[in-house]
Amino acid sequence: MILTQPHFACVAAAIGLLIHFVVATGPLNGLPVLNGPVPVVPLGLGSKKRVGEFIHPGIWHTHDDLERIRLGVGNGQEPWKSAFEKFSLDSFSQASYVMQGPKSIICRGGCNNNYTTFSNDVHAAYQNALMWYITKNESHWDRSTTILDAWGTNLTSIIGTDTSLLVGLEGDMFANAAEIMRWEGGWVEAGAKASGGSGFSNQLYWLFARQSIIIGQANYGMVSIKALLSFAIYLDDVTLYNYAVHAFQNDLCAGIYGNFHPETGQGAETGRDQGHAQGALGWTAEAARIMQSQGTDVYSLGDNLLLKAAEYTAKYNLGYDVPYDPKFYRCEAVLINGPWAMPSNISRGAVQSTPKVWDILYYQYVIKRGLRAPYTTKMKLTINDLGGEGSPGTSSPDDHPSWGDLIWSYDKKGQFINDDGRTIWGGGAIGPNGTGMINSA
Ligand SMILES: *[C@@H]1O[C@H](CO)[C@@H](O)[C@H](O)[C@H]1NC(C)=O
Numbered sequence: 001m002i003l004t005q006p007h008f009a010c011v012a013a014a015i016g017l018l019i020h021f022v023v024a025t026g027p028l029n030g031l032p033v034l035n036g037p038v039p040v041v042p043l044g045l046g047s048k049k050r051v052g053e054f055i056h057p058g059i060w061h062t063h064d065d066l067e068r069i070r071l072g073v074g075n076g077q078e079p080w081k082s083a084f085e086k087f088s089l090d091s092f093s094q095a096s097y098v099m100q101g102p103k104s105i106i107c108r109g110g111c112n113n114n115y116t117t118f119s120n121d122v123h124a125a126y127q128n129a130l131m132w133y134i135t136k137n138e139s140h141w142d143r144s145t146t147i148l149d150a151w152g153t154n155l156t157s158i159i160g161t162d163t164s165l166l167v168g169l170e171g172d173m174f175a176n177a178a179e180i181m182r183w184e185g186g187w188v189e190a191g192a193k194a195s196g197g198s199g200f201s202n203q204l205y206w207l208f209a210r211q212s213i214i215i216g217q218a219n220y221g222m223v224s225i226k227a228l229l230s231f232a233i234y235l236d237d238v239t240l241y242n243y244a245v246h247a248f249q250n251d252l253c254a255g256i257y258g259n260f261h262p263e264t265g266q267g268a269e270t271g272r273d274q275g276h277a278q279g280a281l282g283w284t285a286e287a288a289r290i291m292q293s294q295g296t297d298v299y300s301l302g303d304n305l306l307l308k309a310a311e312y313t314a315k316y317n318l319g320y321d322v323p324y325d326p327k328f329y330r331c332e333a334v335l336i337n338g339p340w341a342m343p344s345n346i347s348r349g350a351v352q353s354t355p356k357v358w359d360i361l362y363y364q365y366v367i368k369r370g371l372r373a374p375y376t377t378k379m380k381l382t383i384n385d386l387g388g389e390g391s392p393g394t395s396s397p398d399d400h401p402s403w404g405d406l407i408w409s410y411d412k413k414g415q416f417i418n419d420d421g422r423t424i425w426g427g428g429a430i431g432p433n434g435t436g437m438i439n440s441a
């Protein structure tokens with residue numbers, strides 16, 4: 001279930017602010033004008049001062065995170081063991097997955113939505129990257145990197161009113177696949193060169209990152225923020241990264257304080273429908289995860305505001321009443337029949353197609369931090385009874401990556417410090433058997 005449309009109007013106000021900056025954007029044809037220079041923002045919690053501070057791989061999964069997955073599977077430890085059994089059966093995890101693209105132009109929103117070839121291939125690139133890391137089977141290395149290179153050299157334009165959603169959802173997952181293959185797999189992009197190149201980085205910069213710079217509102221805006229974080233890390237772009245980090249904390253329409261009521265955790269779209277209310281939790285958790293990979297804890301921001309928000313939305317969706325402040329609602333709510341007088345019961349409850357946002361919250365707060373979260377826990381267990389957030393054939397296309405028991409899990413309370421020694425290219429062997437871009441003899 002895709003729970004993010006339509007958001008057509010969200011960028012309208014922002015365009016007004018940035019219209020004076022709009023400039024031509026490089027060699028790609030048909031690029032919408034929704035992009036401009038990256039605003040330079042004040043430094044704050046989590047911002048970086050120089051490029052060498054980036055940790056790689058460091059988007060959804062650091063090296064330590066990947067090792068936790070690999071060792072959990074290898075040692076037959078739960079929840080990784082059972083999660084991997086299901087994950088490895090999924091069609092997107094197969095080295096024999098048949099690529100559906102590449103295409104040169106795809107469209108989302110106000111068109112025929114002909115982007116599913118990209119969605120599917122992106123899922124296969126990401127899942128094959130994980131399969132390669134876990135099994136070290138070269139055929140998965142090949143599958144992931146050929147998909148990255150094929151789309152990376154052929155896709156020149158994304159159009160439609162929901163372009164920035166496509167960029168922020170599929171584009172982000174694609175960047176995650178690339179980050180693993182580059183820094184762990186030693187993949188070298190086809191076509192990569194400093195000027196006039198056609199490869200993945202060039203596309204990521206011009207077509208993906210710059211498309212997300214005008215951040216929309218509410219969950220749509222958080223999608224752009226979390227994607228910008230990912231793109232900036234892959235690209236080693238300090239200014240872009242700091243912009244997204246700043247927006248996460250300070251954008252009162254799209255950042256964490258715009259999305260969640262500081263006292264109760266009520267969502268800015270609680271009155272709209274529960275799909276959007278839950279989606280916002282997932283994207284905020286993914287953004288926080290990316291910053292965690294870079295060494296900054298924002299899960300605890302605002303007295304664990306995201307946890308408060310998870311508890312609020314879990315409680316309501318489990319059938320309980322929640323306090324409701326009608327004055328807390330999303331920016332531009334009028335465009336989607338808001339503001340709202342009460343929580344919406346649209347898509348209320350926990351079903352198999354409930355947005356896959358609960359595992360990441362549960363493992364981060366309940367297991368890793370040992371915090372009390374009865375409703376989030378109950379939500380996680382309820383969804384487990386329905387098959388969990390990862391079952392073969394259910395992972396795509398979707399707004400969140402699925403497979404939470406495999407990719408987001410921790411087995412106990414702990415710090416799980418990131419290995420920030422892995423930031424410098426040290427000449428490790430290139431290729432599927434290589435040691436990747438880490439300091440290695
Ligand atoms: C997708 O649709 C857009 C808009 O109609 C079109 O320009 C593009 O060529 C289509 N792409 C494919 C792969 O069909």
Ligand SMILES: *[C@@H]1O[C@H](CO)[C@@H](O)[C@H](O)[C@H]1NC(C)=O
Binds near residue numbers: 138
């Ligand atoms: C690697 O994966 C391929 C495709 O799934 C399979 O045919 C092959 O047997 C695997 N190789 C090893 C060493 O497991």
Ligand SMILES: *[C@@H]1O[C@H](CO)[C@@H](O)[C@H](O)[C@H]1NC(C)=O
Binds near residue numbers: 101149153154198
């Ligand atoms: C485009 O994709 C095809 C695979 O379908 C690949 O062979 C080719 O190298 C890619 N790049 C260009 C510039 O055509």
Ligand SMILES: *[C@@H]1O[C@H](CO)[C@@H](O)[C@H](O)[C@H]1NC(C)=O
Binds near residue numbers: 346
């Ligand atoms: C939502 O509430 C309305 C009015 O209270 C009711 O008519 C409707 O059946 C409810 N829908 C669901 C899905 O519970």
Ligand SMILES: *[C@@H]1O[C@H](CO)[C@@H](O)[C@H](O)[C@H]1NC(C)=O
Binds near residue numbers: 138431432433
């Ligand atoms: C990688 O290692 C495997 C197993 O040792 C070997 O069969 C394969 O040829 C190696 N691949 C490359 C590209 O060196």
